[in-house]
Amino acid sequence: MQRAISLVATFVVAAVAAFLGMISYAACANDGVAFFTQVWWTLSLFVGSTPDQEVWSGIGDCPSDPSLAHQLARILALGVTYAGLVGVLATIWWHQLGRLAARLSRTRILVLGLDANSVALLPSLASGLRPGTRLIVMDRTEDPEVSSAARAVGATILHADGSEHSLMEDMLVRRLARGRKLRAVDVYLLSDDTIHNLQVVQSIHDIVGGREIPGTEVPRLVVRIDDPWSAEAWRRAHIGEDTPWLSDALSCYETTARMILGHEALRELRRLIIVGASPMGLALLSAAAQQARERRMLNHADVGVPEVITLVGPDADQLAQDFTLAQARFSVTADMRTLKAESLEEVLATGSHRTTGVILTDPPGGGSFPVGPRLAAAHPELRVLGWADGVRGVSRQPIMNQYYPFNPGLVDADYAPFALQPENLDVVPPEDTWIRIASLMHEEYVQSLDSSGDRPSHASWMKLPPFYRLSNVRQLKEILKGMHALGRTWKSPTESGPWPTELWWENEIEWLSEAEHASWLAFYSAHGWRAVPETDDERRRHKDMVPWEQLGVESQRYTRTLVTRSLALLRSLGYQPAVQVRRYRRSGTVSAIQRKQPWTWRTEDGQVMEAATGDWLVTGADGREWSVASQVFADCYRPLTPGRYERIGIVEARPALPNDVATSFESAHHQSVAGQWLVRGAAGETWLVGADDFATHYSPVLSI
Template identity: 25%
Template sequence: MKETASVRSSVMAGFGVLALVSLVLGFAGMRTYLAGDPRFTLLDLVYYDIQLFVVGSTPLDAGGSLPWPLEIARFTAPAVTIYALVETVRLLVGNEFRRLRARESSRHAIVCGTGPLGQAVTQRLREAGRRVVVIGGGVGDPLRAPGVFHVTGDARNPAVLRAAGAQKAQVVYACEDDATVNVAIAATVHGLSPASPVAAYAHVSDPRLCSALRARRLGLNERREHRLDFFNLEELAVRVLLAGDPVTEARPVLLLGLKHFGDALLVELARRWRLRTPPAGTRLPVRVIAPDAEAEVAALCRTYPFVAEACDITPENAGFDEVRALLADTKEPPQRVYVCYNDERLALTATLTMAPLWTGAPVVVRVGQRGTFGDAFGDARLLEDLAGTLRIFAVTEEAGKPDLIDEDVIERLARAIHDRYVFECILRGETPEQNASMVAYESLSEVKKGQNRDQAAHLGGKLGAMRCVLAPSTEAPHTFSFTSDEVDRLARMEHRRWMEYLSGRGWTQGPERDDAKKQHPDLCDWEYLSDKAREKDRTAVTQLPDILQDAGFRIVRLPGT
């Protein structure tokens, strides 16, 4: 596609030169041809020269022999005009055709925004063979590729969304720079009352706002296919980073900077470390150097208590100019170095000028886009000669993937439910050899993932029945617990949900559990359940506050309850 655009640009430039040459030759030829007639002024020559471009010039009506410059110009000038007309018609017809195709598209993806994130998502969708409609206001350079259609305008406007075929779309990604704009776009999509279920995902760069919006989303009772959700690029990015390069040794990890990538990275490090099997009995040593490291780490640990349980964190308050002195006093070299500064200039400066970082350990530098450093430094292996390795980790390219974004808040909560289950198994001393379900969430079968998702999707209904709501986790101590009566009521609701889920998939009651025959002895009313089975449901309920806190939420009772 780039080659086609390059050829077209070359042709346009060529005809531009031809137009200039035609003007020069035409004027020179006219001056020679009309030199003997004093009636014609300089302006007349210019006028007649311009007439050549409209396939005719008054002095040439008489015919006869013409000077060679004029002979050439009377053919090349109309050729330029014809090309301009053809190109104009092509653009007009092409634009109208693309608008029609965009409006009439169905089950396609819509990307709102032509910035780096919008382009990354569009590129990934095209690589997957999806049809894409891009909505933008003319800012940025939208991806030009087969199967990508463009609509100009503000995606918050219902008319613009209809022009992009939103009522027949399968998914909408709101990828503008302003989070409030993205939320408004997603809300507008659902206000269109589309004919078929559509998912809308809004990018929210502030993790606290994103968490608050997710909490409200979990309280909604709506079809899963017809969902509105929110994603944070930094949170997705750290999952990609640690999935590809996990930390498995109980050796120090160094973080330079925190917000917002560093915060998300520390939480994900702790989450993964505590799920190791078998447990090592030690916490992961983490050293954090940032301007307000002590306060930020303390706040993070109050919001996510498992971070302090899984990691032995040493926070050190230091501005950029003070980092070098602290690094010089390092007693044990780190196994990983993560440069998490939001200011990419500082990140690059720290990485390339602070010799204490060059210990041979991998150095991961967070940037927004790979082009920030990649264009300037090639493959970015700048520290190899210093016995170290440098990895430029571009958040937009690494996390701007539809398959990651599509893992909505229900999926996140389903993951937290499974993680809590694995953690409890570890505390009981179980091993993966004894329990096949003690694996990473990604390795679960779709059947088991579906059970976790269904449990997560019904959470809002359970809390609503208890006159409770979800809120984002805060630094306040975690004190919520259900009363014994609430535990009993919710356990009955959980058992009913579980029965409906399995029954809807062909399971029946049997004397023993048999996955091949889809039989389970507990597929019966609560009154006929064994005490062991009832306790299992009660445990699932009493663990809810901890599961939600692991996912960044807390339960709040409404006034008057």
């Protein structure tokens, strides 16, 4: 708006200057001066040039001295020219100054792709800035609303959209004498163009790779993917990936669904009716199921959860199927009672309207009267939330009876105006998935304490100091990343078989516990904590600031319990790390002879194996030798020529865990080393295969 006013004012002043200039030269027209010559003289005023000797000579009808109109026109014209020049130089200088300020910051939070829907997130990002961190908004559109909101929170604005590789590299990493370190602690890609966001993600991964992470930070990469199904799939696919980031997806449908279900108008309802089958409907069902899981985790299962959800509309069956499929795809139980009906009037004919809420999930139709207001007018006691134009987020106030309009967005409609007021700093916009899970895990931890005590780490999440909040997020990231490193997957476990049946193994818990303690120690050390015999939170001293091997028995047991509890809580929230068991086809040729006496041999990692009488001595193409039990040899090898055999058969395999144990016919205790694969044959026997050998002789069986 300010830019538009400035442009209009400049145009008006220029028009007045041109008008006065033409008037001042009008008398010369009677002296045979052409009209276009007068226009040229007038335009010359804007560059400070006037044909004084030619015009003001007193010849003919031209006046001998410049008129007042001419002098005023000259002043206004030069003013317009200099103002424009200053504006251009200021714009260039402002852009360069912004880039310089961005480069001088120690760490940054990068925000790309802001629009009217996401700009209200800026206040919360700005309010949580740590010392030395600068909020940087990259915006090529120069949207006045985005620029105004960014300047209001003190953000630096760069005229870019993430496509400039050199600029992105400069913003993401810092060049040091010993290498390059990650300097962007958080990156938010908030464009409504999902494809563009994912392209920027790939560019970021290419730039960052495995850069060193500052010990004080837990870098996060948040990508806007509005489709709720795609958002959850992308989120799980990037859990624990080999990058510095804790990645998450942000969906306007998911965010709005959580805002709707947490709306005060829908509290204490016994029945919820969802009308329509848009992505908003699927997001609401998924959010309701997740809300129920969260409440069960916190022992609040009977609070605020509707007894039944009714789906209404011709596509109600399809929506129910999509919801069940979406939950099952991630091995999540949709433990929620749903009904289906063709007609809303049919459903409203039964039950109390005082305890019933209706959510209209389809966007408003062109030209038709909105259903929401009509429904609220016909049933004054009914709580109605309907998709409407001209709204951002979910309205907190009804516009008639109990009708509340909403429009899918990333922040509440009423959030932005009061977010920066000091009395409202505890009010935050909807959290992304991992921040929310970290807060839930912390609240469960606080509930498990015998008494809250006076330690800062025992406060509720809203009162928890930023240091401890960040440590909770760090702990969550370490567990997610650790399970991924152990060969687990957080994605759809469709390729995971029934082998094995345990949720997780003792050696996994031990490995994760050591990794968690190492991460905790590095994080606390980076924030100035030191080791002392007795813990003192105020002085940043802790008795456990020692390596795992020197940690006391009770402290080690506490860490193991913490890791086990965290995995159990993640599982209760629908995040179960599945074992990546897949089927593989064996290939390659070998030489083999059957021996008539027992013998021993050593594996590549030096472990002794025992072969029985009648077992086969097999020699690979690389000269490596091993034994194969006589009872399974025929199922594993097919004769080609005398003494030459071809590997055959399909086996199951997964990456071996640290200290995994293979139970084969040759040994009951063959322990794994890093990089090996654990393979299971048709007879149930297991053996270990090196990474290179596995890549050469085992190929995945593709299911159709």
